[in-house]
Amino acid sequence: MTCADGAVRCVFPILASYVADYPEQCLVTCSKSTTCLKCKCKANDLGEKRPAQDRDPTWTLGVIGEAKASASSADAYFKACMAEEVSGGVPNPFWKDLPYTDIHMSMTPDVLHQLYQGVFKYILDWTSTAFNKEELDACVRSLPPAFGVRHFKNGISGLSQVTGSKRKDMARILLACLAGKLAKPVLLTTRSILDFIYLAQYPSHTDTTLKYMKDALDNYLKHRDIFIQLGLRDDFNIPKFHSLLHYVVSIQRFGTTDNYTTEMFERFHIDLAKEGWRTSNHRDERPQMILWLTCREKVAMFTDYLDYMASLPPVQSTAEENAGNSKIQITKNPSKAGQDLCKIEETHYTTGFSRSLKEYLDSFIAGRSLHENVSRHPLPFNRLEVYHSFRFDRGELGHTEAVPSSRGNKEVVHARPKKGKQVARFDTVVVYVDDTVGESTGLQGESSSSITLYGRF
Ligand SMILES: [Zn+2]
Incomplete structure (x- = not known):
């Protein structure tokens, strides 16, 4: 292998x-389909609340070897393997002679397929049947459009071929739509599963956060029988639900799930394979695709370098110059020019805006503390430019993407007053003022000084 130092x-x-x-x-x-590939749990016992004994590669090879030795026909061989929940389809697995490899342990959890396209899909199906599909759709349709939430204008029950990102958007709104409409155990089960799904995606874990995952799973196991009582299920022998039992151990062994998510590779399939294929002349395409990719990677790396250089503060910077590097973008011209302050307070429902603005501006005057003698100093202006939206960079997947995505990673926040028939829309934004906070679960336990909540942006 060529290493980083060139050797x-x-x-x-x-x-x-x-x-x-x-x-x-x-x-x-070499595990039988519909069973667990990490433990020896039988297909009919997948609903058990604890995992069975771990599968061991030596044991798996032993089962295949014994079946080979004793079976007189191919049929008998497969039967002997299946009796032990082992698949005999690959009699000589590639990992047989690999040193230090435990193939069963090495299989990683899969947030996209197991949690969203599996577990959540079931939960959505059961709860919407228990509730009433038409009524749930009506609930979903009537949700006001808001930042960070997809608006399903036709409801969710009629959707086919639902992508992972749509499932994630459904997961965000489901519980709010069901609250108060279904029996408590149904809501508890749904909430526990959603908690588990979100906790499983934490970018860092401690023993405490892993304990939250265990608690969420225990809560689900405690209340899930309600789905049997409601006649929606006969049992819980579903491999994807069983896989939840192995998540905590996998995270302890391999690190957080973003290290081995299939989502990243599926995303790359668009940039690295599909787009590359389209740029080729479809003949002897591989060298062309590689050349195209190499070129794009170099451009991306150089763009990153230029961005980095541009982000370095100048030697003698002023507040104005720094504002040019801000990740928040607004349009060149305001949505409403020269708006009267009283009018802004009225149309944006922001009583006390003038006072807050005064306090904010006063805070720049040295030696003066906030709230001190604010009202005695009138604002030197009574009109302002108003912008009804801004864009900002989420930067979630890291700012150094190998290939710049065509869609970008931008989000838009709206603050739009009522206009004719169009309803008003004011998104809520939570701003972390201090980078060192925010590792807790949600907003619980945060002090008000570290987070500022701007209700009417
Ligand atoms: Zn298992």
Whole structure:
């Protein structure tokens, strides 16, 4: 392998983790489909509340070996394997002689397919049946459009071919639509599953946050029988639900789930494969695609470098110059020019805006503390330019994407007063003033000084 320092070294890699979807996981680990590939839980016992004994690669190879030795026909061989919940389809698995490899342990959790397209899909199906699909759709349709929430104008029950990102948007609104309309155990189960899904995606974990995951799972296990009582399920023998039992251990062993999410690779499939293919002439395409990608990578790296250089503060910077580097973008011209302050307070429902603005401006005067003698100093102006929206960079996937995405990573926040038939829209934004906070669960336990909530942006 060519290493980072340019030297070529002989490398002996150890297979530690394997990222794949469920059918491939079963194929690779020689596990029977519909069973658990990490433990010896039988297909009919997947509803158990605790995992069974771990599968061991030596044991798996042993089962295949014994079946081979004793079976007189291919049929008998497969039957002997299946009796032990092992698939005999691959008699000589590639990992057989790999040192230090435990193929069952190496299979990583899959947030996209297991949690969103699996567990959440079931929960949505059960709860919407228990509630009433038409009524749930009506609820979803009537939600006001807001920042960070997708507005499903036709409801959600009629959607087919639902993508991962749409499922995530559904997960954000489901509980709010069901609250107060279904029995408490149904809501508790739904909430526990949603808690688990969000906790499983934390970018860092401690023993405390892993304990939250265990608690959420225990809560779900405690209340889930309500779905059987309601006649929506006969049992919980579903591999994706069973896989939840192995999440905490996997995170302890391999780190947080963003290290091995399939989402990133599926996303790259668009940039690295589909777009590359389209730019080629579809003949002997691989070298063309690689050349195209290499070129794009170099451009992306150089753009990153230029952005980095531009982000460095000048030697003698002023507040105005720094504002040019802000990640918040507004349009060149205001949505409403020269608006009267009283009018702004009225149309934006922001009573006390003038006073808050005065306090804010006063805070720049040295030696004067906030709220001190504010009212004695009138504002030197009574009109303002008003912008009805701004864009900002979420920067969630890191600012150094290998290939710049065509869609970008921008979000828009609206503060739009009522206009004719169009209803007013005021998004809520939570601003972390201090970078060191925000690792807690949600907003619980944060002090008011570290977070400022701007209700009417
Ligand atoms: Zn298991």
